[in-house]
Every structure is written in structure tokens, then in C-alpha cells.
Amino acid sequence: ARIGLAVFVAWAISPVLGGQTHVSPVWFVGPIVWTAFQHRALVALLVALVSGVLAGPLTPADVASGAAQPLTLWVSRAVFFMLLAAAVSHQARRLRTAALHDPLTGLVNRAGLAPSVQGAIARSERRGETVGLVYIDLDDFKVVNDSLGHAFGDELLQRVAERLHDVARSGDVLARHGGDEFIVLLEGLGDDRDQATVERNAASAVERIAGAFESPFVVCGREIRVACSAGLSLLPGDAQDADTLHRHADAAMYAAKTERLAWTRYVPSARDPLVRLARAGRLRDAIEGGDLELHFQPIFRVGGSIVGVEALARWRDGDAGYVPPSDFIPLAESMGLIDALGDWVVGALFRQAREWGDEGLRPHYGFNVAPRQLRQPEFAASVIAALGAHRLDATEFVIELTESAWTIEEGQSLHTLTVLRAAGFSLAIDDFGNGYSSLSRIRDLPAEVIKIDRSLLQGVPENAESVAIMMAVFGLAAAFGSDVVAEGVETEEQYAFLEQQGCRLAQGYALGRPAPAAEIAELLRANLAEDRRETPSPVMSAA
Known part of the structure; x- marks a missing residue:
């Protein structure tokens, strides 16, 4: 034995x-x-x-x-x-x-991540280096779960974890925070004294993460496109301890989600007077120095190609990365910079339109105007003068006003809109359905374009009430003779619904994200021949 x-x-x-x-x-x-x-x-x-x-x-x-x-x-x-x-x-x-560890993805959970964060902070303090934390949230994951089932959602989370692992740098720590949130710990971003290198390395790492969502995921044998919103926080730049590093990365992620950005870096509270003054000074310098960026999000004819683009101002603050528009536009308004910002947007847009026009690229252009700008007596004249200086046609441009701004009563604002419309500009109600509208005002000053807020499209086509609301808006737009742009198209099912209902125009991350002019130009060139073959829409159409 x-x-x-x-x-x-x-x-x-x-x-x-x-x-x-x-x-x-x-x-x-x-x-x-x-x-x-x-x-x-x-x-x-x-x-x-x-x-x-x-x-x-x-x-x-x-x-x-x-x-x-x-x-x-x-x-x-x-x-x-x-x-x-x-x-x-x-x-x-x-x-x-x-x-x-998370049993679904195999990644560490937040409790498992904590020792890694503490260890990274301790090492960074000894070496004088910067540590970064990235919070990632999947956009509209609830819609996926509700419409395609939890088993589909679980497999999607597994595919996302695999994709993040593929793009992560060697030494990065990946974690699942819970639900549809993930965390990436970035170590070795560079010497604290060389902020330019730190910011460049951090931006490169986060852009690789955001880029992982550009191609579709194959889940349960079908392709699905999912976008993400990511927030970055750096230590010691944005935080001094692990808890603050987590909170600031989380805040940055929600800022990115609010502004529909792929990612942004943490920005200190705008309520701090000293922070506001310092940031306002940097914003003024960026406007005067031409250091802002103009990105464009394509607008597609449903079932066809690009017919227009929306111009969007972007500010990359040297100290904080990309600052969400919801932060810097109210700052510009409160600090008396909105007129200068508006002038910069108009100038940059007209220059880009002239450059593209010389190349034979002539999409329609949408740009946002703040209510305060409409109250400026010289605003309409300055826009028309800039248009003439660049030898452009006003009929190629659509002025977008928020739904609440459409209820303006001031005589000067109404006069400004009347002058701009007489010059050939079209008017659009932006984010329709997100606030409130006066139907009598739309009757008296009808909009050529109604842009349906993305919140109304959520739940379509699965939710019967959402479908009914969308159908009602389509009917309202038809009654006023307005074109409809469905904003926030995120899924193939939503796009198919719009096509079935005869909606002419659509915009959203599933179709195209906001991007610099060079990237949009490539899309316009690729679509030029097709644009010319298609029947144009009354307003938002290619020439």
C-alpha cells in the first residue's frame, strides 16, 4: 500500500x-x-x-x-x-x-484596483512622475440592454473589455467599475516638471482608448456600434490623493457625456472665482490668438451621403485639455467674451467654407448663435459683411438657435433674425423637444429646419410612446414646411426607423462624430459624386 x-x-x-x-x-x-x-x-x-x-x-x-x-x-x-x-x-x-475581480469580464473591480492606484501614487511621488486615471462609460448602454436583452449586454461588456485590453499600454491596469463603466490606470506618463510631455502622453493614451470604439463590436453574431465617454484626471496636476483622483476622473467623464465628447480632462469647478478669472484669461488669449479649434459633425441624408455639417467650437486649454463647451461657452457669456467667441466662429467657419468651396466641396453649414449675440445691433451686419468678404452664398448656411432661445421677445433680436433671413440665411430650432416651444412663435417666425433632440429618439423603435412622439414631431414639421434633422442617432435600429418613416436627415455618433476639418474634408471628397447625383433637400442639401 x-x-x-x-x-x-x-x-x-x-x-x-x-x-x-x-x-x-x-x-x-x-x-x-x-x-x-x-x-x-x-x-x-x-x-x-x-x-x-x-x-x-x-x-x-x-x-x-x-x-x-x-x-x-x-x-x-x-x-x-x-x-x-x-x-x-x-x-x-x-x-x-x-x-x-469582476466575474463577467475577468478584470479587477474597484476594490481590486485600489492597491494598484495606491502603489502607483507612491511610486510617482518617489520618482516625480504623473499618474492618470481614466473613467469610461458606454453611451446609451441602457438602450442596448432594454432592446436587445441582458445576455447581449453582458457579451458586449466582455467584448469591450477585450478591446480595451488590446489598446492598453503595457503596464496599464484595467478595471470594471460596475454596470457599463470601466477604469484605466495610467502610470509612467512623464516627469511632473515636463507638463507638455505628460499631457501629450496622457492624451495619446486616452485617444487610443476612445479609438477602440470606432469600429463595430461583434456580439452574438451581429455587429453593433457603441460610443463611449471618457474622463481623465491626473495626479498631481488635478488631484493630490487617490479619492480625489477618482472623483475628478468621474466628473470629467460626465462632462464628456454631457457634451457628447469622446473624452475630456477634469476641469476645476467654475464656481471658484479665482479659477473662473484664470480660465477666462486663457480663453480670451485663445480667442485673440486664434488657438481655438473648429470641429464639424456631418449631417447625412437618410439612406444617402453627407449633405451638411454642424460647426462646433472646441477649446483645448493647455492646463486642462479639452474644456467642454458647457463650461467655456457660459464662461464666455458671463465674462463678456461671447461676442468675440461668436466672431471667431463665424470667421473660422467662413474661411473653411471658402477653402472647401474652392475645392468644389459645398455642404450646407450649421452654426450656433447665442441669444446675447442676437441682441447686438451690429451682429447681423458683421455676419453679412464677413460673408461677402469670403465670397460665399448665405443660402448655404443655417443659423441654429436653441429651443428656449426661439421664444425671444426682444425687438432687436427679432430684427436681427429678420435681417439675416432676408440676406438668405436659413433658421433652425436646435434641440427641439428638450425645452419648450411656442407654436405661435414658430407660426409667426417659422424655421426652415427643426433638429429633434436626441432624448426623443431614445427608446425608438422599441418604445411605443417614443415612436408616437417622433411621429407627432414629423407631422408638426410637415405642417410648418420644415425639414427635420434627427439628432443623436446611435443605433442601426434608430436609423432604420427614420428611413422607414421618411425622415430626410440624421446626425449622430452612429453616423459620424465631430472631427477636425481635415477629416471631414476626406468624407466630403468621397461623397462629392454621390451628393451631386441625389435629389437635394429643400434646405440641407449639397449644391
Whole structure:
């Protein structure tokens, strides 16, 4: 019995010394089995591979015959308890691993991430380096779950985790925060004293993460496009401890989601007067120095190609990365910079339109105008003068006003809109359905374009109430003779619904994200021939 499987018996309440106790061996593959020895005790049985190292290993036959010697029993007990300790240690490690990892994706959870963050901070302090934390949230994941099922959503999360692993740098730590949120810990971003390098490395890492969502995911045998919103926080630049680093990355992520940006860096609270003054100074310098950027989001004819673009101002603050428009536009308004910002947008847009026009690219252009700009007596004249200076046609441009701004009552604002419309500009109600509208005002000053807010499209086509609301808006637009642009198209199902209902125009991340002029120009060139073949829409159409 020296070779093979033997059952080692540890004592129970009474010592096992002879034939008084009858042993029924239990053969299994596993670490520990507890079995009852009649009514007297619970005896631990362990199956282990024995190679004859022990002198006379204890077997069930030994116990039954009374041949077991005290020394053999003592050694057997010792071996049993050593193996028991090893098994308990293994089980503890397994439970600890399970507690620190997400069972769905295999990534560490937030509890498992905490030691890595603390360790990275400690190393960064010793080396004088910067640590970054990126919070990632999937856009409209609830819609996916509700419409395609939780099993589909779970597999999508697994595919996202795999994609993030593929684009992560060596040494990055990936975690699932819960739900549809992920976290990436970035270490080794550069010397704290070289902020330009730190920001460049951090931006590169986050852009790789955002870029992972540009191609569709294959889930349950079908392709689906999912966008993300990411927020970046740096230590020591944006935070001084782990808790603040997490909170600021989370805040930046929500700022990116609000502004429909792929990512942004944490921006300190705009309520701080000193922060507001400092940022306003940098914004003024950016406007005067021409350091703002103009991005464009394409507008597509449903079932066709690009017919227009919406111009969007972007500000990349040297200290904070991209600042969400919801932060810097109200700042510009409150600090008296909105007129200068508006002039910059108009100038940059007209220059770009002239450049594209010389190349034969002539999409329609939408640009936003703030209510305060309409109250400026010289606004209309300055826009018309800039248009003439660039030899452009006003009929190619659509002035977008928010739904609440459409209810303006001031005489100067109405006069400004009347002058601009007389010059050939079209008017659009932006984010329709997000606020409130006066139908009598739309009757008296009808809009050529109604841009339906993305919130109305959520739930389409699965939710009957959402479908009914969309149909009502289509009917309202038809009654006023307005074109409709459906904003926030995020899924193939939404796009198919718009096509079935005869909606002419659509805009959204599923079709095209806001991008710099060079990228949009490539799309326009590729669509030029097709644009010319299609029947134009009354307003938003290619020339």
C-alpha cells in the first residue's frame, strides 16, 4: 500500500487505534471531504498521492486490522493537517481573488484596483512622475440592454473589455467599475516638471482608448456600434490623493457625456472665482490668438451621403485639455467674451467654407448663435459683411438657435433674425423637444429646419410612446414646411426607423462624430459624386 492513493485519517473525538472504528474509504478528486464515522465523530478524509516516502502510510485496511502504529498515526495526522492548511490557504486565495475581480469580464473591480492606484501614487511621488486615471462609460448602454436583452449586454461588456485590453499600454491596469463603466490606470506618463510631455502622453493614451470604439463590436453574431465617454484626471496636476483622483476622473467623464465628447480632462469647478478669472484669461488669449479649434459633425441624408455639417467650437486649454463647451461657452457669456467667441466662429467657419468651396466641396453649414449675440445691433451686419468678404452664398448656411432661445421677445433680436433671413440665411430650432416651444412663435417666425433632440429618439423603435412622439414631431414639421434633422442617432435600429418613416436627415455618433476639418474634408471628397447625383433637400442639401 506504499504506492498509490491512500486515505489519511485524522483523529476525531476518540483516537483511532484499532478495529473498533470501521472506515469506509471515500475516493474523489478534490482537497477535502468530511464524512461521519457512525455516531461518534466527524473524521476528515483526504485523498492524496503517496509515493512511499512515509514508512507505512496509513490505509483503511491498516485501520480496520488494528495494524496502525502510534508513530504512523502521528505522521499521518501531521501530513493531513499540513495538507489541510495548504487547502485552506488555497481556498482563501481563491476567495480573495473572486472578491477583487469582476466575474463577467475577468478584470479587477474597484476594490481590486485600489492597491494598484495606491502603489502607483507612491511610486510617482518617489520618482516625480504623473499618474492618470481614466473613467469610461458606454453611451446609451441602457438602450442596448432594454432592446436587445441582458445576455447581449453582458457579451458586449466582455467584448469591450477585450478591446480595451488590446489598446492598453503595457503596464496599464484595467478595471470594471460596475454596470457599463470601466477604469484605466495610467502610470509612467512623464516627469511632473515636463507638463507638455505628460499631457501629450496622457492624451495619446486616452485617444487610443476612445479609438477602440470606432469600429463595430461583434456580439452574438451581429455587429453593433457603441460610443463611449471618457474622463481623465491626473495626479498631481488635478488631484493630490487617490479619492480625489477618482472623483475628478468621474466628473470629467460626465462632462464628456454631457457634451457628447469622446473624452475630456477634469476641469476645476467654475464656481471658484479665482479659477473662473484664470480660465477666462486663457480663453480670451485663445480667442485673440486664434488657438481655438473648429470641429464639424456631418449631417447625412437618410439612406444617402453627407449633405451638411454642424460647426462646433472646441477649446483645448493647455492646463486642462479639452474644456467642454458647457463650461467655456457660459464662461464666455458671463465674462463678456461671447461676442468675440461668436466672431471667431463665424470667421473660422467662413474661411473653411471658402477653402472647401474652392475645392468644389459645398455642404450646407450649421452654426450656433447665442441669444446675447442676437441682441447686438451690429451682429447681423458683421455676419453679412464677413460673408461677402469670403465670397460665399448665405443660402448655404443655417443659423441654429436653441429651443428656449426661439421664444425671444426682444425687438432687436427679432430684427436681427429678420435681417439675416432676408440676406438668405436659413433658421433652425436646435434641440427641439428638450425645452419648450411656442407654436405661435414658430407660426409667426417659422424655421426652415427643426433638429429633434436626441432624448426623443431614445427608446425608438422599441418604445411605443417614443415612436408616437417622433411621429407627432414629423407631422408638426410637415405642417410648418420644415425639414427635420434627427439628432443623436446611435443605433442601426434608430436609423432604420427614420428611413422607414421618411425622415430626410440624421446626425449622430452612429453616423459620424465631430472631427477636425481635415477629416471631414476626406468624407466630403468621397461623397462629392454621390451628393451631386441625389435629389437635394429643400434646405440641407449639397449644391
